[in-house]
Amino acid sequence: MNNPLVQPDPGLYIWTIVTFLVLVALLAKFAWRPLLEALEARQESIRKSLDDARQAKQELERLHAESAQILATARAEAETIMSRTRADADRFREELKQKARAEAGGIVRNAEQQIQLETSRALQQIRQEAVDISVAIASKLLQRNVSKEDNERLIEETFAQLETTHRPS
Amino acid sequence: MFQPSPEAAQVHAEAGHAAAEGAAEGFNAGTVIIEHVSNSSLEHPLIHLPKVLGIDFSVTKHVFMLWLVAAILFFGITWVVRRYIRQERLIPRGFMGVLEIGVEFIRDSIVLPNVGQKWVKTWTPLLLTLFLFILGANLIGLIPIFDVLALLNHTVIHAPEDSFFAQMLHGGVTATGNFNVTAALATVTFFTIIVAGSRAHGFVKHWTNMIPSGMPWPLYILLIPIEVMGMFIRPFALTMRLAANMTGGHIAILAILSFVFIFNDMIGSLGATGIGLVFSVPLAVGISGLEVIVVLVQAYVFTLLTAVFVGMAIHAHH
Numbered sequence: 197m198n199n200p201l202v203q204p205d206p207g208l209y210i211w212t213i214v215t216f217l218v219l220v221a222l223l224a225k226f227a228w229r230p231l232l233e234a235l236e237a238r239q240e241s242i243r244k245s246l247d248d249a250r251q252a253k254q255e256l257e258r259l260h261a262e263s264a265q266i267l268a269t270a271r272a273e274a275e276t277i278m279s280r281t282r283a284d285a286d287r288f289r290e291e292l293k294q295k296a297r298a299e300a301g302g303i304v305r306n307a308e309q310q311i312q313l314e315t316s317r318a319l320q321q322i323r324q325e326a327v328d329i330s331v332a333i334a335s336k337l338l339q340r341n342v343s344k345e346d347n348e349r350l351i352e353e354t355f356a357q358l359e360t361t362h363r364p365s
Numbered sequence: 366m367f368q369p370s371p372e373a374a375q376v377h378a379e380a381g382h383a384a385a386e387g388a389a390e391g392f393n394a395g396t397v398i399i400e401h402v403s404n405s406s407l408e409h410p411l412i413h414l415p416k417v418l419g420i421d422f423s424v425t426k427h428v429f430m431l432w433l434v435a436a437i438l439f440f441g442i443t444w445v446v447r448r449y450i451r452q453e454r455l456i457p458r459g460f461m462g463v464l465e466i467g468v469e470f471i472r473d474s475i476v477l478p479n480v481g482q483k484w485v486k487t488w489t490p491l492l493l494t495l496f497l498f499i500l501g502a503n504l505i506g507l508i509p510i511f512d513v514l515a516l517l518n519h520t521v522i523h524a525p526e527d528s529f530f531a532q533m534l535h536g537g538v539t540a541t542g543n544f545n546v547t548a549a550l551a552t553v554t555f556f557t558i559i560v561a562g563s564r565a566h567g568f569v570k571h572w573t574n575m576i577p578s579g580m581p582w583p584l585y586i587l588l589i590p591i592e593v594m595g596m597f598i599r600p601f602a603l604t605m606r607l608a609a610n611m612t613g614g615h616i617a618i619l620a621i622l623s624f625v626f627i628f629n630d631m632i633g634s635l636g637a638t639g640i641g642l643v644f645s646v647p648l649a650v651g652i653s654g655l656e657v658i659v660v661l662v663q664a665y666v667f668t669l670l671t672a673v674f675v676g677m678a679i680h681a682h683h
Contacts, residue, residue, distance in 0.1 A: 200403035201612065205545045206420045208404065211428045212540075212549030216498060219435040224490035226439075227446045231468060232489065234450050 327351050392630050394623040402615050404543055405536030411529060426536035427543050434501040434540070442497070471496055475669050479676030484565070488675055491557065492668055499541055499550065500664035503611060506539025507656055541663075542611035544604055551600035554671045558599075562678030574681035599674055603667055610663045614656045618649050 331347045405411070410423035424432075442464065449461040457465045475496075476489045515534045518524055524531045540546045562571030575592045576585065624645050629637035 200399060200406065202544070203404070205404065205425070205543075207422045208425060208427055208543065208545040209549045209552075210420065211422070211424075212431055212546045213552060215428075215431045215435050216494070216550065216553060219439060219498060220491055220494045222439050223442060223494050227442045228468075228490040228493055230450055231446045231464075232472070232486070234446075235465065235469070 323355070392623070392626040394620065394627060397623065397626075398616055398619045400535070400537075401619055402537040402539070402542055402612050404545075405532065411532050426533070426538070427540040427546060429533070430505060430538055430540040431502065431546065434498065434505055438494075438497055438501050467497075468493060471668065475665075475672045479669075479672040480561070480679055481676070484561070484675075484679055487564075488557075488561065488672070492672055495550070495553070495671060496664050496668040499607065499667050500660065502541040502546070503539065503660035503664055506537070506542065506611065506615065507653065507660065508538075511538055537615070539611050539615060541607055542615060544608040547604045547607040548600075550607070550667070551603040554603060554674065555596075555600045557671065558596075558674045558678045561675040562681065565679040566681065571678065571681075574678075599670075603670060607663050607667055610659055614652065614659055618652050618656070621645050621648050621652070 327348065330351050331344065334347060405426035410421075410425045411429050412424040414422040414424065416422070441460075445460045445464055449457065471493050472485065472489050476492050477485050480488050511534055514530075518531065518534060522530070537543075559571065562574065565571075566574055575596070576588055580588065622641075622645050625637050625641040628640045
């Protein structure tokens, strides 16, 4: 046992165990426990962040879909409103046109009636005037006074004759 | 110790010569190599301490190296972790990034698959410390600090031989190359297995778990001794694997560098320098590169096997 390579050395043996155990205790207390806890906490926080990100993404997608749906509904509604309005406007215009046409027709008819009335009244007047003038002329010519009734009958006959030949259109 | 450069090789030789008693009789490779891989002798410790129950507790070079590694690890890691946690937003930067990769590797690739989700928090601190302690002790042996100091002592300082500084220059740096150290670490593993099994199943159940039940009784005459042997062989294998690997690499490097001095005695300094430049130094550099890998792998293997044994004690299904 003279070779120092294989010299048993109980002092060194015990020193090694003591040194190692003290180092384990110190490192465990001051380094490993805080470090492992920090690593675990970080792992947890990374996992949480990733979960949060995924959740946010899902939420965003949901909101996106929702907004798209709302937009589509709004668009469809606008379409309906537009078409209804257009139909309403068409109907209204048609109605207005109809009403205007009817009114115009009424006015025209009224005017025609008025004209006819005025015309016949004027004719009547003219006829009366003519009779009077004719009577006056005739009595002047004959120098005698034909009774008014005779004259009127005579003129009536003349007009009747005239009317059968020249009927006013 | 190893020397990655010709300067360091020179240093190493100087230190060797200064230490070797028979320096005048020429270069003795064996003495120098043993001096550089073994602990400093208990007759000349760094700090004398009284014997307790016949055990000499004097602080030798390897005890000192273990304390140095423990101090570097404790202050370094605590500093990095404290600085990281003080940040408002927990973004790993610089050393913390490296530490975090290491911690997560040990926790998720070594501890978790072996001991299971339930016991991860219990055993991760121990296994992390075990890995970093072994790795630190292995790595510090690759750095020729004391050889540089020896050269300075030899040329400039000339400290008295019995001073603390001069005593520090004796002995190997790699504490994990000493089987007393690795045996101590394996003892920790040994008791960790028992504690882990007892906490998972109760003290008595842990021992009965080790032997499969429901066998014909004559088999137990065979099985019980085998299991008891296995219980001790596992830590013994851990002890020997780590110590031998750490010592072996250093011996190889030292032996290759010793050629320079052997040839110096045989064919003169010019030829020896040629041998050193062409053969010894390139080969020593190559083996040193290999040593970096070995250092990592051995720390990993020790930790992994400890985790596997602890996991076996926890998940005993008999």
